Amino acid sequence: MAKVAREMVERAGVNVDELLELLVKNAAAELTTYYYYTILRANLIGLEGETIKEIAEVARIEDRNHFEALVPRIYELGGRLPEDMVEFHNLSACRPARLPEDPREVMAILKVLVEAERCAVRGYTQICNMTAGKDHRTYDLALSILHEEIEHESWFSEFLGEGPSGHFMRRGEPSPFVSKFLK
Amino acid sequence: MREFSLEELARFDGRDGRPAYIAYGGRVYDVTESFLWQSGRHQALHTAGRDLTAALDKAPHGPELLERFPVVGTLKGE
Numbered sequence: 001m002a003k004v005a006r007e008m009v010e011r012a013g014v015n016v017d018e019l020l021e022l023l024v025k026n027a028a029a030e031l032t033t034y035y036y037y038t039i040l041r042a043n044l045i046g047l048e049g050e051t052i053k054e055i056a057e058v059a060r061i062e063d064r065n066h067f068e069a070l071v072p073r074i075y076e077l078g079g080r081l082p083e084d085m086v087e088f089h090n091l092s093a094c095r096p097a098r099l100p101e102d103p104r105e106v107m108a109i110l111k112v113l114v115e116a117e118r119c120a121v122r123g124y125t126q127i128c129n130m131t132a133g134k135d136h137r138t139y140d141l142a143l144s145i146l147h148e149e150i151e152h153e154s155w156f157s158e159f160l161g162e163g164p165s166g167h168f169m170r171r172g173e174p175s176p177f178v179s180k181f182l183k
Numbered sequence: 184m185r186e187f188s189l190e191e192l193a194r195f196d197g198r199d200g201r202p203a204y205i206a207y208g209g210r211v212y213d214v215t216e217s218f219l220w221q222s223g224r225h226q227a228l229h230t231a232g233r234d235l236t237a238a239l240d241k242a243p244h245g246p247e248l249l250e251r252f253p254v255v256g257t258l259k260g261e
Contacts, residue, residue: 021227093226095218122243126226129243 002076005137009077012134019130019138020079023070025093026123027081030067032089033116034060036097040109043099048106052159056113059152061174066145069181073141094119110160117153124149144177185256187211189234192258196232197223203231204255207239211256212249234258 010016037060044053074081082088089096097116100108124146131139151167158165173179187204192211197203202215203223214220214231223231229238239246 018227025227090221093219123226125243126228129241 001078006077009131009135009138014130014134016077019127019135020074020077022093022123022127022130023074023077023138024079024081024088025091026120026127027067027070027074028088028092029094029096029116029120029123030063030070032092032096033094033120034064034067036099036112036116037063039099040103040113043103044106044109046104049104052106052110055155055159058170058174059113059117059155062148062152062178065175065178065182066148069141069145069178072181073138077138093123107160110156114153114156114160117149117156120149121146121153141178141181144181147177148175184254185211186259187256188259192234193232196230197221205229205231206234206258207236207246207249209236209258210254211258212252213255214252217252 006016009019037056040056041053041060044050044056071081082091094116097112100112102108124142127142128139128146131142133139151170154167157163158167170176175182187206192204192206195202195204197215197220201223202213203217203220204211204213204215205220206212214225219225220231225231229235
Protein backbone atom coordinates (compact mmCIF):
# COMPACT_ATOMS: atom_id res chain seq x y z
CA MET A 1 0.00 0.00 0.00
CA ALA A 2 1.21 3.49 -0.87
CA LYS A 3 0.12 5.40 2.25
CA VAL A 4 0.86 8.92 1.11
CA ALA A 5 -0.50 8.25 -2.35
CA ARG A 6 -3.81 7.17 -0.78
CA GLU A 7 -3.79 10.12 1.60
CA MET A 8 -3.32 12.55 -1.31
CA VAL A 9 -6.33 11.07 -3.09
CA GLU A 10 -8.46 11.25 0.07
CA ARG A 11 -7.41 14.84 0.71
CA ALA A 12 -8.42 15.72 -2.84
CA GLY A 13 -11.97 14.71 -1.93
CA VAL A 14 -12.24 11.27 -3.48
CA ASN A 15 -14.05 8.57 -1.50
CA VAL A 16 -11.26 6.00 -1.82
CA ASP A 17 -13.36 3.08 -0.59
CA GLU A 18 -15.96 3.74 -3.31
CA LEU A 19 -13.20 4.18 -5.87
CA LEU A 20 -11.57 0.92 -4.82
CA GLU A 21 -14.86 -0.94 -5.08
CA LEU A 22 -15.28 0.38 -8.61
CA LEU A 23 -11.72 -0.58 -9.55
CA VAL A 24 -12.20 -4.12 -8.23
CA LYS A 25 -15.56 -4.44 -10.03
CA ASN A 26 -14.03 -3.28 -13.29
CA ALA A 27 -11.05 -5.61 -12.84
CA ALA A 28 -13.56 -8.44 -12.46
CA ALA A 29 -15.33 -7.30 -15.62
CA GLU A 30 -12.05 -7.37 -17.53
CA LEU A 31 -11.18 -10.87 -16.38
CA THR A 32 -14.64 -12.29 -17.09
CA THR A 33 -14.61 -10.67 -20.53
CA TYR A 34 -11.15 -12.09 -21.20
CA TYR A 35 -12.53 -15.52 -20.30
CA TYR A 36 -15.50 -14.99 -22.62
CA TYR A 37 -13.23 -13.98 -25.48
CA THR A 38 -11.17 -17.10 -24.89
CA ILE A 39 -14.21 -19.35 -25.23
CA LEU A 40 -15.38 -17.26 -28.13
CA ARG A 41 -12.12 -17.72 -30.01
CA ALA A 42 -12.73 -21.45 -30.20
CA ASN A 43 -16.11 -20.81 -31.80
CA LEU A 44 -15.07 -18.20 -34.35
CA ILE A 45 -14.88 -20.53 -37.30
CA GLY A 46 -16.07 -20.51 -40.88
CA LEU A 47 -16.00 -17.54 -43.21
CA GLU A 48 -17.88 -15.17 -40.89
CA GLY A 49 -16.20 -16.28 -37.68
CA GLU A 50 -12.69 -16.14 -39.07
CA THR A 51 -13.42 -12.61 -40.32
CA ILE A 52 -13.65 -11.23 -36.79
CA LYS A 53 -11.24 -13.63 -35.10
CA GLU A 54 -8.18 -11.39 -35.37
CA ILE A 55 -9.90 -8.29 -34.01
CA ALA A 56 -11.54 -10.30 -31.22
CA GLU A 57 -8.11 -11.63 -30.29
CA VAL A 58 -6.73 -8.10 -29.97
CA ALA A 59 -9.66 -7.14 -27.72
CA ARG A 60 -9.09 -10.34 -25.69
CA ILE A 61 -5.43 -9.54 -25.05
CA GLU A 62 -6.20 -5.91 -24.28
CA ASP A 63 -8.93 -6.77 -21.77
CA ARG A 64 -6.48 -9.08 -20.00
CA ASN A 65 -3.96 -6.23 -20.03
CA HIS A 66 -6.56 -3.95 -18.45
CA PHE A 67 -6.98 -6.44 -15.62
CA GLU A 68 -3.20 -6.62 -15.16
CA ALA A 69 -2.89 -2.84 -15.16
CA LEU A 70 -5.73 -2.30 -12.67
CA VAL A 71 -4.50 -4.71 -10.00
CA PRO A 72 -1.38 -2.80 -8.87
CA ARG A 73 -3.40 0.40 -8.47
CA ILE A 74 -5.96 -1.43 -6.32
CA TYR A 75 -3.23 -2.55 -3.93
CA GLU A 76 -1.46 0.82 -3.96
CA LEU A 77 -4.64 2.43 -2.71
CA GLY A 78 -5.05 -0.15 0.05
CA GLY A 79 -7.57 -2.39 -1.64
CA ARG A 80 -7.42 -6.07 -2.44
CA LEU A 81 -8.98 -8.66 -4.70
CA PRO A 82 -11.41 -11.19 -3.20
CA GLU A 83 -9.80 -14.50 -2.31
CA ASP A 84 -12.74 -16.37 -3.81
CA MET A 85 -12.88 -16.43 -7.61
CA VAL A 86 -16.66 -16.97 -7.59
CA GLU A 87 -17.13 -13.87 -5.44
CA PHE A 88 -14.88 -11.94 -7.83
CA HIS A 89 -16.94 -13.07 -10.82
CA ASN A 90 -20.21 -12.15 -9.14
CA LEU A 91 -19.22 -8.58 -8.32
CA SER A 92 -18.27 -7.70 -11.89
CA ALA A 93 -19.12 -4.16 -12.99
CA CYS A 94 -20.72 -5.64 -16.10
CA ARG A 95 -22.95 -8.65 -16.50
CA PRO A 96 -20.55 -11.43 -17.53
CA ALA A 97 -20.86 -12.16 -21.24
CA ARG A 98 -22.15 -15.52 -22.42
CA LEU A 99 -22.06 -17.19 -25.80
CA PRO A 100 -25.36 -16.89 -27.67
CA GLU A 101 -27.53 -19.99 -27.94
CA ASP A 102 -26.03 -20.68 -31.36
CA PRO A 103 -22.32 -19.95 -30.86
CA ARG A 104 -21.77 -19.81 -34.63
CA GLU A 105 -24.21 -16.94 -35.12
CA VAL A 106 -21.68 -14.16 -35.60
CA MET A 107 -24.12 -11.25 -35.46
CA ALA A 108 -25.39 -12.46 -32.07
CA ILE A 109 -21.77 -12.80 -30.87
CA LEU A 110 -21.04 -9.26 -32.02
CA LYS A 111 -24.05 -7.92 -30.12
CA VAL A 112 -22.75 -9.54 -26.92
CA LEU A 113 -19.32 -8.06 -27.55
CA VAL A 114 -20.51 -4.55 -28.27
CA GLU A 115 -22.69 -4.55 -25.12
CA ALA A 116 -19.72 -5.68 -23.02
CA GLU A 117 -17.53 -2.95 -24.47
CA ARG A 118 -20.24 -0.34 -23.95
CA CYS A 119 -20.53 -1.32 -20.32
CA ALA A 120 -16.77 -0.91 -20.00
CA VAL A 121 -16.87 2.52 -21.65
CA ARG A 122 -19.49 3.60 -19.11
CA GLY A 123 -17.47 2.21 -16.21
CA TYR A 124 -14.20 3.92 -17.07
CA THR A 125 -15.99 7.17 -17.89
CA GLN A 126 -17.39 7.02 -14.36
CA ILE A 127 -13.92 6.46 -12.88
CA CYS A 128 -12.45 9.27 -14.98
CA ASN A 129 -15.21 11.60 -13.80
CA MET A 130 -14.55 10.68 -10.16
CA THR A 131 -10.79 11.11 -10.35
CA ALA A 132 -10.23 13.96 -12.82
CA GLY A 133 -8.02 16.59 -11.23
CA LYS A 134 -7.95 14.64 -7.96
CA ASP A 135 -6.32 11.24 -8.37
CA HIS A 136 -3.94 11.74 -11.26
CA ARG A 137 -2.56 8.21 -11.40
CA THR A 138 -5.94 6.44 -11.38
CA TYR A 139 -7.26 8.99 -13.87
CA ASP A 140 -4.35 8.34 -16.23
CA LEU A 141 -4.89 4.59 -15.95
CA ALA A 142 -8.68 4.79 -16.39
CA LEU A 143 -8.32 7.16 -19.36
CA SER A 144 -5.78 4.86 -21.00
CA ILE A 145 -8.14 1.90 -20.63
CA LEU A 146 -11.05 4.04 -21.82
CA HIS A 147 -9.19 4.85 -25.06
CA GLU A 148 -8.87 1.14 -25.80
CA GLU A 149 -12.44 0.26 -24.78
CA ILE A 150 -13.82 2.97 -27.06
CA GLU A 151 -11.85 1.49 -29.94
CA HIS A 152 -13.19 -1.98 -29.13
CA GLU A 153 -16.74 -0.65 -29.12
CA SER A 154 -16.16 1.05 -32.46
CA TRP A 155 -14.72 -2.08 -34.05
CA PHE A 156 -17.67 -4.26 -33.12
CA SER A 157 -20.23 -1.54 -33.80
CA GLU A 158 -18.83 -1.16 -37.29
CA PHE A 159 -18.92 -4.92 -37.87
CA LEU A 160 -22.60 -4.73 -36.92
CA GLY A 161 -23.04 -2.03 -39.54
CA GLU A 162 -24.34 0.53 -37.05
CA GLY A 163 -22.79 3.44 -38.92
CA PRO A 164 -19.98 4.57 -41.20
CA SER A 165 -16.50 3.45 -40.18
CA GLY A 166 -14.06 5.95 -38.73
CA HIS A 167 -11.52 3.26 -37.96
CA PHE A 168 -9.13 0.93 -39.55
CA MET A 169 -7.49 -1.94 -37.73
CA ARG A 170 -4.59 -0.75 -35.61
CA ARG A 171 -1.04 -1.65 -36.48
CA GLY A 172 1.64 -2.64 -34.01
CA GLU A 173 1.47 -4.25 -30.60
CA PRO A 174 -1.77 -4.45 -28.54
CA SER A 175 -2.57 -1.91 -25.82
CA PRO A 176 -0.94 1.23 -27.26
CA PHE A 177 -2.45 3.27 -24.42
CA VAL A 178 -2.21 0.87 -21.46
CA SER A 179 1.20 -0.69 -22.19
CA LYS A 180 3.00 2.00 -20.17
CA PHE A 181 1.37 0.54 -17.04
CA LEU A 182 2.57 -2.97 -17.84
CA LYS A 183 6.30 -2.36 -18.07
CA MET B 184 -50.71 1.21 -10.42
CA ARG B 185 -49.33 1.46 -6.89
CA GLU B 186 -48.25 4.84 -5.55
CA PHE B 187 -45.14 4.92 -3.35
CA SER B 188 -44.12 7.53 -0.84
CA LEU B 189 -40.35 7.93 -0.34
CA GLU B 190 -40.71 6.10 2.97
CA GLU B 191 -42.49 3.18 1.31
CA LEU B 192 -39.93 3.09 -1.48
CA ALA B 193 -37.12 2.89 1.08
CA ARG B 194 -38.38 -0.52 2.22
CA PHE B 195 -37.52 -1.98 -1.19
CA ASP B 196 -33.79 -1.71 -0.72
CA GLY B 197 -32.81 -5.10 -2.15
CA ARG B 198 -31.12 -6.22 1.06
CA ASP B 199 -31.76 -9.48 2.92
CA GLY B 200 -33.83 -10.84 0.06
CA ARG B 201 -36.14 -7.83 -0.23
CA PRO B 202 -37.01 -6.58 -3.75
CA ALA B 203 -34.94 -3.72 -5.15
CA TYR B 204 -36.96 -0.77 -6.44
CA ILE B 205 -35.66 2.57 -7.66
CA ALA B 206 -37.49 5.70 -8.77
CA TYR B 207 -36.72 7.84 -11.76
CA GLY B 208 -38.81 10.67 -13.18
CA GLY B 209 -41.80 9.77 -11.01
CA ARG B 210 -41.87 6.10 -12.02
CA VAL B 211 -40.81 3.21 -9.82
CA TYR B 212 -38.80 0.40 -11.45
CA ASP B 213 -38.17 -3.12 -10.19
CA VAL B 214 -34.44 -3.86 -10.66
CA THR B 215 -34.39 -6.93 -8.41
CA GLU B 216 -33.40 -9.30 -11.21
CA SER B 217 -30.58 -7.13 -12.53
CA PHE B 218 -27.04 -8.48 -12.18
CA LEU B 219 -25.94 -4.88 -11.69
CA TRP B 220 -28.25 -4.32 -8.70
CA GLN B 221 -27.26 -7.28 -6.54
CA SER B 222 -28.18 -6.77 -2.87
CA GLY B 223 -29.66 -3.42 -3.84
CA ARG B 224 -26.32 -1.80 -4.71
CA HIS B 225 -25.24 -0.47 -8.08
CA GLN B 226 -21.65 0.28 -9.12
CA ALA B 227 -20.56 1.02 -5.54
CA LEU B 228 -22.32 4.39 -5.62
CA HIS B 229 -26.07 3.86 -5.58
CA THR B 230 -28.54 1.99 -3.40
CA ALA B 231 -32.04 0.79 -4.12
CA GLY B 232 -35.09 2.16 -2.31
CA ARG B 233 -34.42 5.72 -3.40
CA ASP B 234 -35.38 8.31 -5.97
CA LEU B 235 -32.36 8.39 -8.29
CA THR B 236 -33.65 11.07 -10.66
CA ALA B 237 -30.93 13.57 -9.76
CA ALA B 238 -28.23 10.88 -9.56
CA LEU B 239 -28.96 9.68 -13.06
CA ASP B 240 -28.07 13.09 -14.46
CA LYS B 241 -24.48 12.40 -13.38
CA ALA B 242 -24.41 8.73 -14.39
CA PRO B 243 -22.51 7.47 -17.44
CA HIS B 244 -25.77 6.29 -18.97
CA GLY B 245 -29.20 7.72 -19.63
CA PRO B 246 -32.67 6.65 -18.49
CA GLU B 247 -33.05 4.45 -21.58
CA LEU B 248 -31.34 1.63 -19.67
CA LEU B 249 -34.26 1.62 -17.22
CA GLU B 250 -36.68 0.73 -19.99
CA ARG B 251 -35.69 -2.94 -19.74
CA PHE B 252 -37.06 -3.12 -16.17
CA PRO B 253 -40.74 -3.46 -15.18
CA VAL B 254 -42.51 -0.39 -13.85
CA VAL B 255 -44.22 -1.29 -10.59
CA GLY B 256 -45.65 2.07 -9.60
CA THR B 257 -45.31 5.82 -9.39
CA LEU B 258 -43.80 8.12 -6.82
CA LYS B 259 -46.25 10.19 -4.78
CA GLY B 260 -46.04 13.91 -5.40
CA GLU B 261 -44.41 13.55 -8.81
